[in-house]
Amino acid sequence: MNKIDLLNLIDITVSFEGFLALNKLNLNLKKGELRAVIGPNGAGKTTFLDVITGKVKPTKGEVIFKGKSLVGKREHKIARLGVGRKFQSPRIFENLTVRENLEISVSTPKSPLNLINKSIKDEQLNEIEHLMKIVNLAQKVDSKAGSLSHGQKQWLEIAMLVGQKPDLMLVDEPVAGLTDEETDLTADLLKSLSGENTVVVIDHDMEFIRRLDSNVSVLNQGTVLCEGTMETIQKDQKVIDVYLGRPEV
Amino acid sequence: MSLSKIKFDKKIVLSFWIILIALIIAAPTLLPVFRLNLLGRYLSLSIVALGVDLIWGYTGLLSLGQGIFFALGGYCAAMYLQINSSSEFPNNIPEFFALYGVEKLPFFWEPFRSSAFTFFAIWIIPALVAGLIGFLVFRNRIKGVYFSILTQASLLVFFNFFNGQQKLINGTNGLKTDVTQLFGQMVGSDSLQRIFFWITAIIVIAAWFFAKWVVKGRFGNILIGIRDDEPRVRFTGYNPVIFKTIIFSIAGGLAGISGALYTVQSGIVSPQFMTVPFSIEMVIWVAVGGRGTLLGAILGAVFINYAKSLVSEALPASWMFIQGGLFILVVTALPEGVLGWIQGDGPRNLLQRFGLRRKIETYPSLEVNNKEGINE
Ligand SMILES: Nc1ncnc2c1ncn2[C@@H]1O[C@H](COP(=O)(O)OP(=O)(O)O)[C@@H](O)[C@H]1O
Ligand SMILES: [Mg+2]
Numbered sequence: 195m196n197k198i199d200l201l202n203l204i205d206i207t208v209s210f211e212g213f214l215a216l217n218k219l220n221l222n223l224k225k226g227e228l229r230a231v232i233g234p235n236g237a238g239k240t241t242f243l244d245v246i247t248g249k250v251k252p253t254k255g256e257v258i259f260k261g262k263s264l265v266g267k268r269e270h271k272i273a274r275l276g277v278g279r280k281f282q283s284p285r286i287f288e289n290l291t292v293r294e295n296l297e298i299s300v301s302t303p304k305s306p307l308n309l310i311n312k313s314i315k316d317e318q319l320n321e322i323e324h325l326m327k328i329v330n331l332a333q334k335v336d337s338k339a340g341s342l343s344h345g346q347k348q349w350l351e352i353a354m355l356v357g358q359k360p361d362l363m364l365v366d367e368p369v370a371g372l373t374d375e376e377t378d379l380t381a382d383l384l385k386s387l388s389g390e391n392t393v394v395v396i397d398h399d400m401e402f403i404r405r406l407d408s409n410v411s412v413l414n415q416g417t418v419l420c421e422g423t424m425e426t427i428q429k430d431q432k433v434i435d436v437y438l439g440r441p442e443v
Numbered sequence: 444m445s446l447s448k449i450k451f452d453k454k455i456v457l458s459f460w461i462i463l464i465a466l467i468i469a470a471p472t473l474l475p476v477f478r479l480n481l482l483g484r485y486l487s488l489s490i491v492a493l494g495v496d497l498i499w500g501y502t503g504l505l506s507l508g509q510g511i512f513f514a515l516g517g518y519c520a521a522m523y524l525q526i527n528s529s530s531e532f533p534n535n536i537p538e539f540f541a542l543y544g545v546e547k548l549p550f551f552w553e554p555f556r557s558s559a560f561t562f563f564a565i566w567i568i569p570a571l572v573a574g575l576i577g578f579l580v581f582r583n584r585i586k587g588v589y590f591s592i593l594t595q596a597s598l599l600v601f602f603n604f605f606n607g608q609q610k611l612i613n614g615t616n617g618l619k620t621d622v623t624q625l626f627g628q629m630v631g632s633d634s635l636q637r638i639f640f641w642i643t644a645i646i647v648i649a650a651w652f653f654a655k656w657v658v659k660g661r662f663g664n665i666l667i668g669i670r671d672d673e674p675r676v677r678f679t680g681y682n683p684v685i686f687k688t689i690i691f692s693i694a695g696g697l698a699g700i701s702g703a704l705y706t707v708q709s710g711i712v713s714p715q716f717m718t719v720p721f722s723i724e725m726v727i728w729v730a731v732g733g734r735g736t737l738l739g740a741i742l743g744a745v746f747i748n749y750a751k752s753l754v755s756e757a758l759p760a761s762w763m764f765i766q767g768g769l770f771i772l773v774v775t776a777l778p779e780g781v782l783g784w785i786q787g788d789g790p791r792n793l794l795q796r797f798g799l800r801r802k803i804e805t806y807p808s809l810e811v812n813n814k815e816g817i818n819e
Binding site: 247249268269270273274278279281285286287288289290294297298299301304305306309310313314354358 | 657660661662664665667668671672674675676677678679680681682683685686689
């Protein structure tokens, strides 16, 4: 049962002109783990993903992924090392079709030469078929991604994330704007991905987090307030004070 | 059902090509020499427009400096012609050198004695210069308006540099080609001009197919991805710097070919090829024709320039206003350009404009969705 750590964040501090978006944040992820990260608006959840994916360079601290430091590496290099990301608002290529979006995500190697003079490999085509079934977009393959509903866009982006075959999947607010039914389906989908993949899910929606049935890290003011199962954190007084006790939840 | 549709389409395509080829072959007999020459020039301009469409229409890089690469191609061609037509001049070098007391061909012009070298130099040199400028700019993540300003600034640097180099390239006067010799004939002669027209027509078609090949498939989709959401492309594991450098370099190469063909058909290359308005016009041709539609770039370049010459003959000095008005009209009423409008939901959009149909989400919404990536 002793699984090695896939990711260690060590004392990460991010300062935006003096404002500490992250403040000595520590977080460790085991291989195959599903981890939920919750926290009030502005807690630093998105910034925490920005640090891992290379969009934001930490002012202090270390990001160790598969035993190697990610700090200072460029975004596409980090992506190629096996870190995939789904953005808070759906970020898909709206002027491309569903299939073309998925082609971009599954294609390897990601060099211009490979893309321009080779056609896509059969196994990658199969992968695309498979992905489209998982996220229920098989009928929409040749539609422009921009014409999809909000929920379908969210799913397409999740499918693109899976197609990238990352070792670590970072999923930022995947159920924002989804119906209850879609939310449940998304939770099940993400759960089914863990085990084989390591997945970090950020969200506000407590019902959704509960359904994930995973360990939860609570972020507040740029630092991890508390970590544990849903039951543990619900009983934690600090968490109740800053987050759970607030009227909007 | 669908099978007959494909056959039908094929027939149309085939007849289109037959008519086109017939027109190209017949053009020299149908048109007076003067008009034929104009058409040849405008066709050569459509090649630089194809490049603008690749970098701007597909990749979102609004370059206002394509005149640099256009002029480089022109200078390569012109100097080759001058060097190889200078046997009666002092020191067997182009005549203008004597004016500035230059007795020996500057070393970097030496290779241009060779036609094989020149053939490659015309497109490879502009492509390399574009690649170098592009790489430095893209690596430093300069984009959007800053990229446009930087390309325009580079254009001004080249313009001023070329104007000042009398001893190397005859400065402001430029290099004339019409009185030079090629294959024992005068470049400005009717017979050679006719051949240049045909060559240009063939190269336009070849360049069009090449551009279609570049944008089709996954490579082209990455370009569109970079245009619409560059950070997303990066987080998917692609390095946009390489893709942008390649496409900018390709556009530079196309500009060079365009400039060379334009030079031999207009009889001179000079730093005037690198004025600010000319490079902006290239963008206007593509905007009016339809960015992101390769055919639109070709048609835009040819038709706008033809209109320009007709209007300038009838009402000199009014062209600038008409061109400006055309641009404003297209940007406001047909943001996808004329061909983009026809190919897209043109008629439906027209109904929308009159409130007869509900609005659908289209292209411009993308810029809004991109907000998240802008502040990096
Ligand atoms: N690029 C930036 N410059 C300045 N402040 C930022 C920047 N990005 C995020 N912040 C600030 O950092 C804090 C954390 O933001 P974020 O990570 O987006 O929070 P969350 O995703 O938890 O809602 C917020 O107060 C936000 O305003
Ligand atoms: Mg956030």
